[in-house]
Amino acid sequence: MAPPSHCHVDTSNGVHHNGGDAVPVETETTVPPPLQGSRQLDAEEFRRQGHQVVDFIADYYARMGDYYPVHPSVTPGFLRRQLPAEAPARPEPGAFAAALRDVRDLVLPGMTHWQSPRHFAHFPASSSTVGALGEALTAGINAVPFTWAASPAATELEMVVVDWLGKALHLPEGLLFRGGGGGTLLGTSCEAILCALVAAREQKLAETGSRRIGDLVVYCSDQTHFAVRKAARIAGIHRDNFREVATHREDMFALSPTELRAAMQADVDAGLVPLFLCVTIGTTQTTAVDPVRELCAVAAPHGVWVHVDAAYAGSALVCPEFRHVTGGAEAVDSFSMNAHKWLLANNDCCALWARAPSRLTAALGTEQEYILKDAAAEGHDVVDYKDWSMTLTRRFRALKLWLVLRCYGVEGLRAHVRAHVRMAASFEGMVRADARFEVVAPRQFALVCFRLRSPEKFGGEKTANELNRRLLEEVNGTSSGPYMSSAKVGGVYMLRCAIGSTLTEERHVSDAWKVVQDRAASQLRKMEIMYSVLA
Amino acid sequence: MAPPSHCHVDTSNGVHHNGGDAVPVETETTVPPPLQGSRQLDAEEFRRQGHQVVDFIADYYARMGDYYPVHPSVTPGFLRRQLPAEAPARPEPGAFAAALRDVRDLVLPGMTHWQSPRHFAHFPASSSTVGALGEALTAGINAVPFTWAASPAATELEMVVVDWLGKALHLPEGLLFRGGGGGTLLGTSCEAILCALVAAREQKLAETGSRRIGDLVVYCSDQTHFAVRKAARIAGIHRDNFREVATHREDMFALSPTELRAAMQADVDAGLVPLFLCVTIGTTQTTAVDPVRELCAVAAPHGVWVHVDAAYAGSALVCPEFRHVTGGAEAVDSFSMNAHKWLLANNDCCALWARAPSRLTAALGTEQEYILKDAAAEGHDVVDYKDWSMTLTRRFRALKLWLVLRCYGVEGLRAHVRAHVRMAASFEGMVRADARFEVVAPRQFALVCFRLRSPEKFGGEKTANELNRRLLEEVNGTSSGPYMSSAKVGGVYMLRCAIGSTLTEERHVSDAWKVVQDRAASQLRKMEIMYSVLA
Known part of the structure; x- marks a missing residue:
């Protein structure tokens, strides 16, 4: 395998370890003028490099089915050993083309190719040309829409597109903006679940007294994704207060309302406070579907926040024939799914909806002087998405999802x-x-x-x-x-x-x-x- | 302003509200065959659409300085009102080109243009052609490197590139893999701070008894970014136990070691447990620099985890003349900075380093049967980045940062x-x-x-x-x-x-x-x- 070219080894001679069938990369041998200031965002430079990248990716797709094994035969350290210990002080001549060659010759052969038609592991990360290019557009525009004012169109498009998606997935109107709820686009379900859990926790502590965090209990099944365990840990739920209710093969590994009721009652009897229930539609191991309606009925008397994690199977809800699995979802407090798993929106794109977004913002909102409130927004109840999630910096993910919905329908x-x-x-x-x-x-x-x-x-x-x-x-x-x-x-x-x-x-x-x-x-x-x- | 074209309004006549100087978009009038199955990731379709997108972005850059006001004159609801309430059932003819026209005519005029040379608000989100195209490549490859096995080259490149970056920023060797520590690439500093705080909390609770979460105290200055307050809230730190030590103009708004010492001692006297200190290099409001060495000396006797948040100013550390601001950083437990702010790596790209990554994985790690351990990894101490952060799904951010370091040096x-x-x-x-x-x-x-x-x-x-x-x-x-x-x-x-x-x-x-x-x-x-x- 050829060493990376900034090690001063000539790899521009066209001889590549993978033979002549590899992704072709334009060879660039002239020394570009040193990049300074705006040259690093020069339009014509972008055009030149951009067309190379588009061809590179297109060639990668064209060869995807046959050229690469889905999973590489490499051992730990294979790539680290081949790369220099430090970044170069100066770019080598033709650095961009050389780097693309190294992506082809060093990086791609060591990847697991999630887009391979023979990738059947985990859950899919279904890509589309529009999804990939939506990401490219977002990266090119590179705005940071943390408040409405910080990029009004980005916030508004996000509001529109989460309603579009929610409607397309047949979600209850109460989770959409049009129905008094609302949604946002995050990176992952782990974040969505954590946001919902923290919102639930803050509300519960306000009701029960702020010192009772050690008494709060989180419920899910033994089939629930570890994202919930992780979120509970991050949110400071005591490790003893995490209930993974056992499931059974005869129930198709779904969470049993009867067993959940017993678990909640036992906790109440022990002086603990039921807080949060994660209901899964499509578990990670076997795509089991927990019964939403019955579980909500169990949770309601305890004032438990019910979140639905439909990370994978949420995409299937676009088909009416799967709609029955959300029966009873009118009662849930929040719902999340990953459009990047099976809905052609490339990584990352997790949609989170809440019935009462004010509960999210009450827990996660912040005010600080230096956050510009646009004069135009005064008197309006604008959405500042920084208050809906854990992070301030966020990407303009709505653009990609909007393009995907527009272009595929x-x-x-x-x-x-x-x-x-x-x-x-x-x-x-x-x-x-x-x-x-x-x-x-x-x-x-x-x-x-x-x-x-x-x-x-x-x-x-x-x-x-x-x-x-x-x-x-x-x-x-x-x-x-x-x-x-x-x-x-x-x-x-x-x-x-x-x-x-x-x-x-x-x-x-x-x-x-x-x-x-x-x-x-x-x-x-x-x-x-x-x-x-x-x- | 033209309504979105999937409202069945013809916008393909070349008449646009912004006049003839707008970003040109190729007009596509033929009806494409219905997209099914692999057509949605067709190599030639990608090539055709991709070249359009590259030209679109290049044209956007070319007009950036003069064509768009940095911040739009729009009022809340301006875009929502113009878009249909639902996603289209089927794409209109030439949907991709039509959508690009709407990006140009509806979305861009409502954006705050962070890449404008006249954008001086907040902190920069400095873009580069290589950073943007690195994102495009990542989106095109669309792997999910949550474990080493899930994409070995992605994990290894991340390990390499965080060492490269740390070295370039003159960080202490102890924070790098080569020095026994290690780093990872996350989305934002909010995530980095939360990860560090949760790691600190889990270790402290293991020492003090797991029921004392209500006694743990977090310290920072009144100039610290609200990310720390948010992280403390998410992590379940009691709201009364968040100390924002007042700063003074005569100290250039830096956190005073003397006042920090007094605050910590008062808490200890009150039976509380000092947990976590966030030291800022370059505060958000005025880029104040907290004295790292002196603050570490105050924190050490209390066994407090010290995190350095250099979200903005971290990029400046690439210049030796700024190195002095990290004096004493050998003693910190963790360090984070946003390469997407000022280091030409487009959103998002936050690097987090820890002196003892095992403390991160002890708090955030998870094991579950369905996570494939590659046979090749057996007997090796591989890095599974899912255990370093809050999320399982993650993007291959290392590719972009590696390209930026390679191509700019x-x-x-x-x-x-x-x-x-x-x-x-x-x-x-x-x-x-x-x-x-x-x-x-x-x-x-x-x-x-x-x-x-x-x-x-x-x-x-x-x-x-x-x-x-x-x-x-x-x-x-x-x-x-x-x-x-x-x-x-x-x-x-x-x-x-x-x-x-x-x-x-x-x-x-x-x-x-x-x-x-x-x-x-x-x-x-x-x-x-x-x-x-x-x-």
Whole structure:
């Protein structure tokens, strides 16, 4: 692998370790004049470099399916070892083109390619051309819309687009601006959950006395994303007061209202104060759906803030056929989902809505003299988004989401989601058709959780987890094959095939299944041999 | 103003409210085939749209200085009123070009243009072509490097680049990976401070007993950014336990070690537990510099975590002549700065370093089965950045910062900072040369805090604040003039001229001063008239 070119090694000779099929980069050999002052934001320089970058990315997409393994075969330190210990004092000649070459030759070969059509791990980070370019526009404009005055159009577009999105997802009107609530765009669900939790905590402490923070209790299921545990920890909820209610396979790993009621009552009996409930629509491990309406009914008598985390499955709500999973959401206090997961809005773009945004701003708002209040805003109840979240500096994320909604339309987003759901159903069908496998948790959206059954003679259940762990390792070890991840629920280890990469087509799914079958056969043969040796 | 084109109003006729000088947008009249599946990430579609976006941004930069007022004359609701209540079901023909036209005709005229050479408000958000394109690349690649395995090259590049940056800023080796510490790239200083505070809190609670959260005290000065107050609130520090030590003009508004010592001792005497001190290098209002070494000496006996917030001025540390302001930083526990403020890395890019990253991960780390540990990482002590911060999803920010350091070099960044410092010194000189004005707080970096003296006959000090408030309003009201912000320190209202926009040149600074002088003369004339009427 070629060392980075600012090590004074000539990499401009066109010989690259990946052979001639790599992303082509324009070779630039002239020494540019030293950049000073406005030259660093020169329009023509931007045009020149910008067109290079656009071609670079386009070429990357064009080669995505075939050229790169989804996950690289590298060991820790592989890249650090190749890079100099310090930044260069001065740029080498043709620094921008040289850096792009290094992105191609050093960085990309060490990436996990989330946009690969064979990336089935975790949850998708579904990209689109419009989403990527929306980010580029935002970065180019580079405004900081922390107050209305700090960039009025950015704040207003955000208000418009969260209503658009909420409406498209069939959310209750009460969560939208048009219905008296309102939303904002943050980076991640971790932030959204933390904001909601802190708002809930501040309100509860105002009611119960500000010294009772140690008595406040947070509830979720044992399937809830660790974002909630992390948020509770950050917000100063005592570690003993975090309740992960156990779920069961017969409930499809959904949070049981009965068990939640019992847990809350036990805490009240112990003198504690139920504070916050996170209801998940589409858990990370198996996309389980907690029953919103019933859980809200349990929480209500205790004055518990109910937040819905629909980080992944929220995107599916764009399709009316999934709308039933939000039944009862009129009663929730806040709701968040990641449009960057499955709705073609590139990273990052988490939408948070609250029924009473004043509770967010009461907890997170700040006033300081140097924050300009625009004279035009006087007498108006303007939204200053800095008071809705943890951060002051924020990016103009609304532009990207607005472009995505404009350019694909709600129907386009539905088609996108439905295509993946269809492929997942097809993959599920293939798994069910092979008696050696089982679908462990029923598919709800576009994730299939499955595993290889361990034959009785190899120890049955006792060896099943290890067998599937090896299977996943082998599947992910094939350089042209799929990349999946795993879950462990109720002691059962399973493979997760999450379909949602924008580039994924039916053939990638059936190819992936063939690799799984092939590796399973090989794994079973190995066990057969081991078994016969031991016998 | 034209309504958005998906309202079925034809805006493709080339007639735009801003006349013919606006950013040109390619008119697209053919109906594209419906986008389905991988078409939404089609390489050639990206290339076609991407080149449009590059030209759009380049044209925006080219017109930045003259075409747009820095701050728009709009009233709340101006944009919301013009946009439809719902997202379109289907994209209109030529949706992407139509959306770009709306960005030009509806959005940009309502923005505050942070990249304008006449933007002197708040702190800069200094852009560069490489920074913007680094963001574009990151968005195009769209990986989610939450663990090493989730994108090995992204994690390793982040490790490399935070060391590069720390070294370039002359930070103590102990904060860098190479010295046993380490850093990460977050979105904002608000996040960095919160991460440090939570790490400190978890360690202190482990020492003192986990029920004492209500006794923990956070310290800073009355000049500290409200990010610290916000972080303390989020982290569950009791509102009564937040100490903003008063600063004085004779100390140049720096936090006094003597007063801090007294405050800490008083808390200890009251049975409270000093937890966390935020030392600021370059406060938001006047860029005051707290004395790091002396404050660390006060904090040490109490086992207080010392964090340095150098959000703005951290960029200046790239110049050796500013290095003295970090004297004693070997003793701090953590340090953060925003490379997106003044170091040509577009939003967002906050670097956080910690002397003992294990204290961050002890507080913020999480383990869950479905997080893939790559087999290659076994036996290695890999960095999983999800455990260093509040969020799981994160963007590949290292790519942008690496490109900026590669393409401008440390010397280039120095030249960038020094140019602004020179212009600020020049502006300061102009203020001092006009006896009607005074420089209120000594200039330390590239911010000048100044005000118009109120003549005795108009009430002197009593009317000075109002006079300057009106002055700022008039200065910001000129459509071709500068845009500044204000501060109020020790009861004194002042104007802030923060120089740092990449496009700002000497002429913009002297033009700005002429506008200030002109508006001051007008303001004084008005007072003269009012005075003579009243007399």
